[in-house]
Amino acid sequence: MATTFLFDWFVPCPRGLEAPLAAELGEIGAKHVDGSQFRIGKEVPGGVHFRGSWAAGMAANLHSRIASRVLLKLAQGPYRSEHDIYELAYQQQWEKWFSPNETIRVDITAIKSPLRSLEFATLRVKDAVCDRLRELTGNRPSVDTAQPDVRVFAFLTLNECTLYLDTSGDPLFKRGWRLDKGAAPLRENLAAGILRLTGWTPGTPLYDPMCGSGTFLAEAAQVALNIAPGVERRFGFEKLKQYDVNAWQKLKGAAVDAKRAAQSSRADIQIYGSDISGDMLDKAYSNLERAGLPELSLKQIDARHMTPPSDTPGILVANPPYGERIEVRGRGPRGELREPKNRGHDEDEDAFIRAQPDPADQEFFISFGNAMKQRFPGWRAYVLTSDRKLPGLLRLRESTKTPLFNGALECRLFRFDLIAGSVRNRPAAAEPAADQAPDAKE
Ligand SMILES: C[S@@+](CC[C@H](N)C(=O)[O-])C[C@H]1O[C@@H](n2cnc3c(N)ncnc32)[C@H](O)[C@@H]1O
Incomplete structure (x- = not known):
């Protein structure tokens, strides 16, 4: 042989x-x-x-x-x-x-x-x-x-x-089906990596209360239905003179068959989303449809008024609006952002945190934190943000925080264990200790 x-x-x-x-x-x-x-x-x-x-x-x-x-x-x-x-x-x-x-x-x-x-x-x-x-x-x-x-x-x-x-051609986060982008969509591969970091597995309820164009939902649905992320796209190696054509035909054929089988299954995959914006939900629906995924239950709700979408607890995952990129909606007028004063001492830190939380953001995050504490006992919540002060704003103590990069933007994935009665209040100004961020790339 x-x-x-x-x-x-x-x-x-x-x-x-x-x-x-x-x-x-x-x-x-x-x-x-x-x-x-x-x-x-x-x-x-x-x-x-x-x-x-x-x-x-x-x-x-x-x-x-x-x-x-x-x-x-x-x-x-x-x-x-x-x-x-x-x-x-x-x-x-x-x-x-x-x-x-x-x-x-x-x-x-x-x-x-x-x-x-x-x-x-x-x-x-x-x-x-x-x-x-x-x-x-x-x-x-x-x-x-x-x-x-x-x-x-x-x-x-x-x-x-x-x-x-x-050998990829277009970067792999381009799955080949997204047309409708939200204002600040997550890259698909970052969303998929976060889902993996949450430990979510199909069969456990998953809820994104600020789902935007539906990136977490689409990635999770593809995992639940065993659909290969690249089944709808072409790859750079297809233009090279030599690659293993027979092996490729087998791999691609199996992925196409698996997707067909997934589309004919009527399984309840328990993946839920909501957003305050009806326009965003329209984008999410059309993205899910273009990805060949089943219609999920999406609701137009302010995250402050969210309730659990399932009887059994599961995983809540969200990337709320970043101050730097888009604004939180459904709240009062926006306050001024103040330039950090200590620029020059620690540039990274300065770029990462906002000097003073916007009062309207603060009000939104306190209510969002309360909604999680009061209505989601037994759930685990994961929130991706570039705001290191988020746990303080939510009045929640994080169990873990993982440094991640959303493009060039340094973020943290905060995990909150929402155990009824045991989440401790913490002052809004409390600042988590600095993490070791990965500092180089190949
Ligand atoms: C950073 S985007 C999320 C992007 C999303 N993960 C995606 O991939 O498209 C934040 C989302 O929060 C939504 N949003 C803002 N304020 C909200 C509120 N009060 N309640 C629920 N959703 C809200 C926005 O409409 C936006 O879709």
Whole structure:
């Protein structure tokens, strides 16, 4: 029997979700790929390495809910200058993967690189790829930064350069069905990672009282119905000269069959949502429909007046409006935001917390906290926010807080255990201790 060649892969994700991603990749390997073709590697800030066959890389693209991309590692070497990076890129057999007819895009990320211009280094990688293909074929590929056929990524540390070929194309949080975005929708892979961090499993009631365009609901429904997140989209590897076409047809066929079976099932998946805005609920309904999901029960309610949607307790999950991005609705006039005074001492802290809570926000969050305490005994609530003072505003003591990044915005996922009579009041000004946030990314 022929041995299957194993490649090194790197799977980036939103920072803070490395451990859930590693667990998810392990499950994908066990379920969709021959065990000998898959070995999970190191977690690093911003992603997870693994070793596996082409089938493993394609399965990660199709089935990972948390990954941002799946990158195939081509080479790694020391560098001191842009010239060394050019040489490393020039030596790679790009012609094995694509022809000069494909358009390309190169991106570089770096940690502690001594190079003065990453833009110049990016140009040198692009030149190396184009020069090699021109010398071999007489033609050079064109650059298309918007919709390239092929993406090349380089990652620089202090003295090492790693070259990757992207196999995803559009980032994986684009599931291929979202048209209607809310004002500040969560990325699908961040929502999926948060669901995993909550420990929610299908069969347990799940409620998002500020569901907006329905990201948590759609991600949870797909988990409950066993629908692969990538079943509706195409992937970058489909444009490469070589990938394992037979393995791909099998993986995709099984995912399409599973989705058909899910659509004909009439299971009550106990996933509920509400929002104060009827427009948002319309968006959520059309997103759920486009994703081929069953119609869920969505209600137009102010979160201050919410009641449990199920007889048995479950998980409440929400990302309330961020002061910086959109405003809380259904409350009085907005107060002034004050610039933090101590800028310069701790820039991160300053960027993260608002100096003084807006009085109308304060009133909203106190009522929302009361609604949770009084009407949701036995539930576990998870709230994603960039406001470190949120537990104080809600008058709830958090059980855990997990640092997460929503794009560039540093957030915390606060967990509150709503046990009747045992939640302690705390002053609004109380500030939780600083966390160790992940600080680097590959
Ligand atoms: C940050 S967005 C949530 C985005 C959502 N997770 C998504 O992916 O689209 C906050 C949501 O809170 C809703 N909202 C604001 N004030 C509210 C209130 N008083 N009660 C319920 N929902 C409210 C907004 O309409 C908005 O949809």
